[in-house]
Amino acid sequence: MPVLVLNASLQPLSVIPERRLVVLLSKQKVAFVDDSVRRAIEEGIDARRFSLDEPVIVQLLANVRVPRMALRPTRANIMLRDEETCQYCGKHTRDLTLDHVIPRSRGGESTWENLVACCRPCNGRKGNRLPQEVGMKLLKHPRPLHNEFAGFFLLRYPRLREAYEQFLTSAQVDVSASA
Ligand SMILES: [Zn+2]
Structure with missing residues (x-):
């Protein structure tokens, strides 16, 4: 059950395993964006067993600065x-x-x-x-990616990406405006 961590500004930061989530929760660093998921996780912690199959998204309570870092074209x-x-x-x-x-x-x-x-x-x-x-043509102009590109790493996690996009829609926030 991978967990998506958002910055306080709601930009995606990383995907972490659930044991790391338990640590962040115990240090009171993060909050859940969905209340029913929060209850399910809290029950899972009490039972020491997670049976949740839904994507989990948490948000840092304090914003962290993300350095702009070039990614290599691997x-x-x-x-x-x-x-x-x-x-x-x-x-x-x-x-x-x-x-x-x-x-x-x-x-x-x-x-x-x-x-x-x-x-x-x-x-x-x-x-x-x-x-x-x-007579061939590129579909789009190839550009470099940066790690701050919202959701870059989310491409590896289609379910989390979809859940994140749904969350943004329902929260009606525009992350690009704060980028
Ligand atoms: Zn082709």
């Missing part, structure tokens, strides 16, 4: 940014390759701006050429 991070979708044809698949938009043989570097997720058929079609040379 394969895993590129796949997260591109949401496991081929950036040429839009196909969603786990069987993706990393494509250098400007091929390495032509001096293309391994940067956020030059790496995209690419399915095998598109990769085969593109080969060592530029997209425009083979």
